[in-house]
Amino acid sequence: MTQPTPDQQESTSLETNGERRSRRPKVLVAVGALFLLALALLVSERWTWGKFWFESIPLRLKMTLRAASAEELAQLGRICNTLSKNDCSIGAYGRIVAEHPHNVEAVANLAMAQTKAHRYADALGNYETVLRLGGSFVDVFYWYAVTLKELGRTQEAISWYYKTLQADPDYLDVTDELIQLLIQNNRQDEALGVVGSFLGRRPNYKQYFTATLVMIDSHLGERPGGSKASESLKIPAIGGLHYLPFRVTENGPYEVGLVDTGATYLTLSSAFARDSQLSPAQTRGVIRLQTANGVVPASIVLLPTVYIGRFKLKNLEAAICDCPVLLGKSLLSRFHMEIMREKNIEFLILTAPSASAARY
Numbered sequence: 001m002t003q004p005t006p007d008q009q010e011s012t013s014l015e016t017n018g019e020r021r022s023r024r025p026k027v028l029v030a031v032g033a034l035f036l037l038a039l040a041l042l043v044s045e046r047w048t049w050g051k052f053w054f055e056s057i058p059l060r061l062k063m064t065l066r067a068a069s070a071e072e073l074a075q076l077g078r079i080c081n082t083l084s085k086n087d088c089s090i091g092a093y094g095r096i097v098a099e100h101p102h103n104v105e106a107v108a109n110l111a112m113a114q115t116k117a118h119r120y121a122d123a124l125g126n127y128e129t130v131l132r133l134g135g136s137f138v139d140v141f142y143w144y145a146v147t148l149k150e151l152g153r154t155q156e157a158i159s160w161y162y163k164t165l166q167a168d169p170d171y172l173d174v175t176d177e178l179i180q181l182l183i184q185n186n187r188q189d190e191a192l193g194v195v196g197s198f199l200g201r202r203p204n205y206k207q208y209f210t211a212t213l214v215m216i217d218s219h220l221g222e223r224p225g226g227s228k229a230s231e232s233l234k235i236p237a238i239g240g241l242h243y244l245p246f247r248v249t250e251n252g253p254y255e256v257g258l259v260d261t262g263a264t265y266l267t268l269s270s271a272f273a274r275d276s277q278l279s280p281a282q283t284r285g286v287i288r289l290q291t292a293n294g295v296v297p298a299s300i301v302l303l304p305t306v307y308i309g310r311f312k313l314k315n316l317e318a319a320i321c322d323c324p325v326l327l328g329k330s331l332l333s334r335f336h337m338e339i340m341r342e343k344n345i346e347f348l349i350l351t352a353p354s355a356s357a358a359r360y
Helices: 006-064 070-082 086-099 104-116 118-133 138-150 155-166 172-184 188-201 203-219 270-275
Strands: 232-236 243-247 254-257 266-268 281-293 292-310 311-320 336-342 345-352
Touching: 006 070, 006 086, 070 104, 086 104, 086 281, 104 118, 104 138, 104 292, 118 138, 118 188, 138 155, 138 172, 155 172, 155 345, 172 188, 172 203, 188 203, 188 232, 188 254, 232 243, 254 266, 254 281, 266 292
Parallel strands: 266 311
Antiparallel strands: 232 345, 243 254, 243 292, 281 292, 292 311, 336 345
């Protein structure tokens, strides 16, 4: 066998060292890339889990290894709910429900997470389980209504929106969604009552609902297929009270009054009378008016028109005072009134005899 010469040995040694040197940067680049990827994942993980990052790590690890207790899964579920990580919530609460199918809170959280993840058909049965087990959570009512709406079960959805507002009358998202659903289903008078109910308790939202009131008013006389609108207004009681928006000029501002059969007059605030540009010549005298806040002076005026719902009332007496806005007998006497109940919701039906109120 021929032995390599010293020059050949040196050449081979140089080539080997060169190959090692050329491979070393590639290895360093690969290691650096892996390090940067791991760092990016760590930063992303820290960012998406926020302040719950460190707390969630052992909980997620235990859930992955199927070693988490029901309490630990519930803790993780609450974190996921807070961060709107719906798939995580479904995973955590789904595990609890699989082992404890009568855990009402877990079933409720699972159903709501499924709705938020647009898995409406999956959510439906879980809501029914919650209700069958006696669950009465306001958020469950709301998300159940959303689920029914998305599944096309509109009338049931409306009933559950109403039920939600009975439990929490100041729930703005529910109010907004119910109003839109009622308008879409040509139940504008009910929508008017829902707006009035919210504004009766939260008058600072008048500007927020102004465009909605204009839209409702513009469609109050319409019904599908060109059929004639009803001669009645159907006003829901939310929080046990009936409120209704009205105007005293065709294009004037809206006010909201509480239906009060014990009040003598339609009462207006001085600010509303000023904003509606009522003329001092309309004043018929000053009286002392008994109100819930005591006896106050009130100016009696004759209003040429009052627009309420789809009706235009003419020559109606009202009292201007520093007192709550009430729809009293001077207005209510123009209507036949009755109370009806539908699926535990109370409605006031105002029907106008043809001689006392005209449609506009």
